[in-house]
Amino acid sequence: MQVWEKFKRLWKHYIFQSLLASLSILVLVLTVGENKVVIIASMAATAFICFAMPTSVSAQTKNVIGGHIAGLVCGALLTLTALPYYAEFPLAVGLTILLMVALDFEHAPAAGTALAVTINEVTLTVAVIVIISAILLTQCRYYARNILKDLI
Template identity: 45%
Template sequence: MSSWFSTAQHWLGISRIPVSHTEKLLAGLGGFVGIALVYSLSAAWLTDSAAQLLIASMGASAVLLFAVPHGPLSQPWPVFGGHVLGATVGVSCALLPLPLALNAALAVGLTIGLMHLLRCPHPPGGATALTAVIGGASVHALGFDFVVIPVALNALTLLVVAVAFNYPLQRRRYPAALAEFTAPPRASIAPAALQHPPPIEHAHLVAALSEIDAYLDISEQDLLRIYELATQFADADAHERPAIVLGGCYSNGRFWRRLGSTRNHRNSRCAAPSC
């Protein structure tokens, strides 16, 4: 039974990263506060239907900001840049004399490409671009003002709430650069163990992730794969740069010109005592 359940978790993509109930409660509470403020701002500038469309994309951002505050898609530039870029592209595409379905598809496609180009991928930005196209008369009447109010204002509101709400807890501080983690004390490790580290098992990953106590946007398999590749690159690098031994001569491959001489010499060093 456990084997079947483990297989189902793997194929269905069910996360096995342990997160405490306190962390889950904080994520939900932060999303509540952020969306309450954002909805108030949106309703003040848009009709009910348009505000509901825009609030959907902001709700997706709230999930990232408060449930995955340290994820790469949740950082300030992706959040603000993704929404503003999506709104700008969406308003521009809405002005094109094309069928609505084609305008909507073009807005989302261009937003995805530009977010990659500007290094601000944020999935809800695609929904913001879509809202600018299909939001109706109240959105279209705002024109490019829609980019500033309410989109940019709402994105900034969410960011401010995320910073203030998460700041009291060192591990949850937002953005990720403000987070502080205390590493557990490390026991002395023999030199041989450093050269040949023991393999990481599932129980080790569970213990490490429990210590972090936050939802991470990466799977256990990806973590193991990254560790395996990093170890392979480290081994290859060690073989390419053998240790310096006494009596050998070594060169960095560069040339230097001796003062008063026209001859080039290799910048080399001898490890013999006489050198």
């Protein structure tokens, strides 16, 4: 019954914040196209964090932007190696996690960004789109902070 009570109390926020997340992903999909689905997936996870749990540490601007930059850097560096995919993919994720926790940029979806970069060998255009998307998501969260509620 607790779930139902919470839903009755916050149903407008559930709908509004879900629509904000959906619109942000729509803009990203229209920008990068369907070929970069792994990048879109990591940004969708970021949208969830920014709009469903906007006051969480992981939704903070420095964590979202810093985490995705860490993922881009680690993934890009590993694409320059001659490692087989079964070494490259897990190393991209592991190194991104190491960099994020060392620099205090914890943002779980950024590990997905690192994996996406190693799978797709990201271009400069896609890297810029990821960074701009992270900035836009955090700015939407920031400017809507007075109306967004933690839904988790």
